[in-house]
Amino acid sequence: MGKDVLPKIYDPGEIEEKWYSFWQDKKLFRAGEEKTSKEYSIVIPPPNVTGSLHMGHALNNTLQDILIRYHRMNGYNTLWMPGMDHAGIATQNVVERQLAQEGLKREDLGREKFIERVWTWKEHSGGVIINQLKRLGCSCDWDRERFTMDEGLSRAVREVFVRLYEDGLVYKGDYIVNWCPRCHTALSDLEVEHEDASGSLWHIRYPIEGSDEKVVVATTRPETMLGDTAVAVNPNDPRYSHLIGKHAILPLVGRRLRVIGDPIVAMDFGTGALKVTPSHDLTDFELSVRHNLDRVTVMDFHGRINERGIHFKGMDRYECRKAIVKELEEKGFLLKIEPYTVGLGRCYRCKDVVEPLISKQWFVKTGPLAAEALKAVETGATRIVPEHWTKTYYDWMNNIRDWCISRQIWWGHRVPAWTCEDCGTIVVSRQDPVECTSCKGSRLVQETDVLDTWFSSALWPFSTMGWPDRSELLKTFYPTSCLVTGFDILFFWVARMMMMGIKFMDDVPFKDVYIHALVRDESGKKMSKSLGNVIDPLEVMDRLGTDAFRFTLAALAAQGRDIRLSESRIEGYRNFMNKIWNAARFALPYLDSGEGLPAIDELESPSLSEQWILSRLNATIREVREGIETFRFNDAAQALYQFTWHEFCDWYIEQTKIPLSGEDSVAATRSAAVLRHVLDSLMRLLHPFIPFITEEVASKIPSNGSTVINGPFPTVDAALDNPEAERKMGTLMGLISAVRNIRAEMNLSPAKQLPVIVLPSSTEEQSVVEEDRRMVVALGRISDLTLSNPGEAVEVPRMSATAVTGEMRIFVPLEGIVDPDAEIARLEKELAKIEKELAGVQKKLSNESFLAKANPDAVQKQKDRQAELSAKAAGLGEGLAKMRTLKGL
């Protein structure tokens, strides 16, 4: 037919490559800078420059690409802003590990050389993930790709820091922070992962000064006692209240410890007495503020005991614990050890146990920023989907603590603050200052700390668009339409973008936040390299194809539940891709006469199946649009799967073989026109989910104007809704299925053509069957179809199988072909099912309360069901009775 013969099996490899380059070469992902009538924008959650594509990225970016492609096809000026995050600690660790292999430490290079080295690494090996995103089919505007450390974004970081400082929202101070002794830096509260570990509760006797009394404290960290400066009890505790104001003597050390009363102490925990170590415990630090206690720091930044630790000096924290416990025991201070589960905080990067330590750090005062961010969601300026996450968001915003933003590493944005060595003034400045603002001295020393990686990510929605300049891009695309992200970074990132966006842009950074699930393995475990349960997206894409993979993710992306991904699921959708491919293989040759086909709204007297498929297509368009627009990707994917496979392929295509190969050229042309329309529409509907195969198939449709990526996306045409055609087609499908069922249940070969007698209950049923007689005969494999008039007495061979569909009776004469026992068994089974259902319906209809109170539509529905079920039961009952008579039962 002059067409390339398509292979039987869809082979994604070359096709994916071909189309991605095509789209890129033609600049089809490019957003227009100027405002048009409608804009749609998303900023990508910037992957770490160290990262490689994992399942979380794959899901996240597939969903974004679906939204982006959908809106682009719908004519929006669409921007998907891509880029990467410098990932301070993570990246520094990568390069430090490389250095270690050469036997070097970063200190050996010095700060400048080390940073140079990181940049070199970034240029050569960083950012492989970008190519992996392209492999996934992401239609980002790559010409605008940004990096959190590039010049523009660094300028934005400085501007924000300085303005926050000027507004009193950034401050520096000595506070207790989470310290990672391995990474050697402070961490924010969020960067600490909590876990339970088995530990002990040591009960230690502290003598009371000048008396025989003692107080017993319980602790999980005996080594910190070296830094104790008080003992706290609850003022309402009768056991201890009389001790408040007295002093205890710290064992081993001999320091006098004031006994203080504070309601924070839980009377029912441990011994009810708490040793207070302000320098090494957050609660104790706060007690020290309230009670004006001394702070004795006994541990250094490596987690070793310092010179304040008497003879334990130089020991590692855990070594010291053993030594202390041993000595306490020897000297009789240790009264009891009980097993206890302790909460451990670990560094989210290196997993080392975090140590609370006091140090000088920079903080963002979050209170005022959080208040605005909270309000933005309450007023609906930003909507969080699924909605239940808003509560989590509120809780966090309401309990927010100041954000420690300084990190003692080298890779990142250096804090733009300088200290004057002459007068001690701190200068915070947009440009590197040359002289002290106070004494005009020139001996200025810049802070060595860098900013938390999340500080720059917090600015992402506007820093990527050129801020602090009032760029065209910002005017056109800010606020962004939607943010798509996992809940694991709701606080890290989303909350902070909200705060910064509102503060610096006077508007929320995004209108919708769609929070998707986590991808887990088959057994529900989080995928991780250490568990060895990761499915590598790239390997999957290589083997099963990108489209199959993307469709799987979309189909599983139900709101509010994690995704358990399994290979077999992806294989299932790989088969779906093949199904699409083969449907196209079938259809394409008939579409050869492209321009000769009538438009869909000019069809002359379309057949029932044509009206039906157009009505179903219309319903599918509605479901897909609705699904994407409400972030119910799984619903949209299911609707597409169902329609494509079980309506278009199973019924429409099967049926269309008759007119397409028939001698009626008008019917053949019309049929081809509908086939073409549905195939083309389907490719468009599917395109956001599976961009490659759809583009390939659509390109094979003769004289198809442009590529699918440009749209348009199919629109609902209410004129095509046709409930009547759907009902009639249902009748025919029921008839065909009934015949097939009899054949199969009677163990007859599928090739066996059977004679069928149909007794319609109405003239409508009669004419429906009559008009599509050829379809019924072909799909039901019927040798001879006898169609009676309604109510007419037709002679049915005594030895026939019986079925009922709608209210139409179907007989298949089986004289001499089959054992009547089999038919009796089949009918009994079927009848039992119907009668059970009927009983349920009748019970409802005989319930007066139901008739009186239920919605009239609901009542009518039950009545209709009753009629249908009764007819069916009657028909099957008669068939059964006849069969039994035959058998002489």
Added chain:
RNA sequence: GGGCGGGUAGCUCAGCGGGAGAGCACCGGCCUUACAAGCCGGGGGUCACAGGUUCAAAUCCUGUUCCGCCUACCA
């Protein structure tokens, strides 16, 4: 401790006030000229448990229980 999500077919999960569904797996039959990665047919579930609301509950409410996650200054 507080909060959130979940317990529906063998497995993975939709459905969330009126006929228990899908995919995979399973059973039976088919190389029917787009597709065996396919076609046709079929079996399979007191929707965790207990109460309640309602004419009607897998679906709403309360409690119980089990699982998962987030969060937290009981050392």
